[in-house]
Amino acid sequence: xxxxxxxxxxxxxxxxxxxxxxxxxxxxxxxxxxxxxxxxxxxxxxxxxxxxxxxxxxxxxxxxxxxxxxxxxxxxxxxxxxxxxxxxxxxxxxxxxxxxxxxxxxxxxxxxxxxxxxxxxxxxxxxxxxxxxxxxxxxxxxxxxxxxxxxxxxxxxxxxxxxxxxxxxxxxxxxxxxxxxxxxxxxxxxxxxxxxxxxxxxxxxxxxxxxxxxxxxxxxxxxxxxxxxxxxxxxxxxxxxxxxxxxxxxxxxxxxxxxxxxxxxxxxxxxxxxxxxxxxxxxxxxxxxxxxxxxxxxxxxxxxxxxxxxxxxxxxxxxxxxxxxxxxxxxxx
Numbered sequence: 001x002x003x004x005x006x007x008x009x010x011x012x013x014x015x016x017x018x019x020x021x022x023x024x025x026x027x028x029x030x031x032x033x034x035x036x037x038x039x040x041x042x043x044x045x046x047x048x049x050x051x052x053x054x055x056x057x058x059x060x061x062x063x064x065x066x067x068x069x070x071x072x073x074x075x076x077x078x079x080x081x082x083x084x085x086x087x088x089x090x091x092x093x094x095x096x097x098x099x100x101x102x103x104x105x106x107x108x109x110x111x112x113x114x115x116x117x118x119x120x121x122x123x124x125x126x127x128x129x130x131x132x133x134x135x136x137x138x139x140x141x142x143x144x145x146x147x148x149x150x151x152x153x154x155x156x157x158x159x160x161x162x163x164x165x166x167x168x169x170x171x172x173x174x175x176x177x178x179x180x181x182x183x184x185x186x187x188x189x190x191x192x193x194x195x196x197x198x199x200x201x202x203x204x205x206x207x208x209x210x211x212x213x214x215x216x217x218x219x220x221x222x223x224x225x226x227x228x229x230x231x232x233x234x235x236x237x238x239x240x241x242x243x244x245x246x247x248x249x250x251x252x253x254x255x256x257x258x259x260x261x262x263x264x265x266x267x268x269x270x271x272x273x274x275x276x277x278x279x280x281x282x283x284x285x286x287x288x289x290x291x292x293x294x295x296x297x298x299x300x301x302x303x304x305x306x307x308x309x310x311x312x313x314x315x316x317x318x319x320x321x322x323x324x325x326x327x328x329x330x331x332x333x
Contacts, residue, residue: 028056028074030110034296036304037062037117037131044229044304046296047117047131049079049108060106061252063300064096069106079108087121092195134307137293141276148209151327154201154312155181163199166302166313170197173316181323183222183316196317200228200302204309207331209273215322218264222321223251226274228302228310230294232281234321237261248288250279251298256288267324275331277306 037045037060045062056072058081066084073080083106088099105120113133118126154162157179165172173185173196185196210226214234221241222234231251235241237259243249247268248256260283262268271282274294281289297304302313314323 027077028079031079031108031115033136034134035115035131036134036297036306037115037129038304039129040119040127044297044301045129045131046301046304047115048296061296061299066101070103077109081106081108083119085119085121132305134296134305137295138276140278140291140293143273143275143280143291146275147332148329149332151211151329154326154328155323157324160199162202164202165197166200167197170317171195172197173320174199179324181314181326183314183321185316185318185320198302198313198316200311200313202311204228204311205328205330206309207275209271209329210312211269211271211325211327211329212323213267213269213325215267215324216264217320219319220264220321221315221318223300223315223318224270224272225298225301225310225313225315226272227306228313229297229304229306230274230279231298231300231315232270232272234315235261236264238263248281248283250281250289250292250294251300253294253296253298254279254289254292256281256283257290258286258288260284260286260288269325 031049032051033049035047037047039045039062043062045060047058047060049058058069059067060069060083061067065086069081069083071082082103084101085104086097086099086101087104088097090096091098102122107118109116115131117129117131120126157176159176160174173183175182205227212224216222216234216236218236219239220235223231224234225231233241233245233247233249233251235247237247239246244252244255247261262284268284273280278291278293279289280287280291297306303310
């Protein structure tokens with residue numbers, strides 16, 4: 001549990017940046033913690049606020065935008081900070097804003113376990129986002145004591161029954177063909193936005209183990225979001241995406257301990273277990289993440305409230321990809 005640090009009497013100046021004394025944040029302890037945010041456009045966001053080295057700091061994760069926060073201040077029960085955002089006209093309807101990132105002011109207020117976050121854009125218009133406080137991470141579970149139920153097949157191999165686009169206004173590049181869930185799109189970049197849609201299950205799931213096979217072309221990119229929140233990265237082993245973004249990773253959160261991926265165009269298999277907000281990832285038969293905590297949802301998630309069940313969510317807005325043999329083993333009492 002994070003506790004409010006002792007009050008500092010002095011201003012700290014580091015590399016020309018003036019940091020407020022900790023006394024300026026007296027009474028701001030209710031803001032500290034992790035928050036599941038529903039952005040004004042219904043995207044998932046994850047806000048972390050904490051005190052590190054006697055400084056208020058934080059990150060706000062949402063797709064396609066900068067994470068880091070700066071220029072913290074606290075007055076009249078409001079916490080303010082800036083975040084760099086793209087704010088130009090969208091590239092296409094529903095697409096990403098264009099132009100350079102500019103610092104935008106954010107004002108946060110807290111009422112119990114609810115947070116309201118207002119973004120002020122350069123033209124002085126505002127966007128309002130809301131969220132809920134999330135409980136601290138639990139200890140790592142003893143997986144030897146966890147019981148899993150019988151596998152549930154999530155893809156029938158013949159059509160898209162049980163699946164739908166996460167945004168029905170996007171183009172559908174998904175189809176079933178010869179027992180394979182196929183996404184076809186001409187897009188070949190890793191840009192976080194596209195006219196082509198992501199696919200989700202109509203049902204939602206809690207903790208459990210997902211088995212799924214994927215085939216991504218050389219240089220291709222997709223992602224598998226368990227509970228709609230945690231992305232296991234789908235790229236080939238030679239992708240420019242490596243480390244915490246590469247195959248075997250929980251994208252942006254946990255780096256795999258070894259490279260177990262295959263070249264593009266070959267079938268690969270994931271076994272992804274999520275129990276008590278801890279991930280175990282087996283890639284092509286090798287354990288690459290072993291019961292490690294996931295602080296929060298990953299970029300591009302369908303939902304940020306990791307205490308609620310969520311859909312299996314597959315990225316189709318990057319490049320073409322194929323999936324097959326999709327089974328989920330729920331945790332049972």
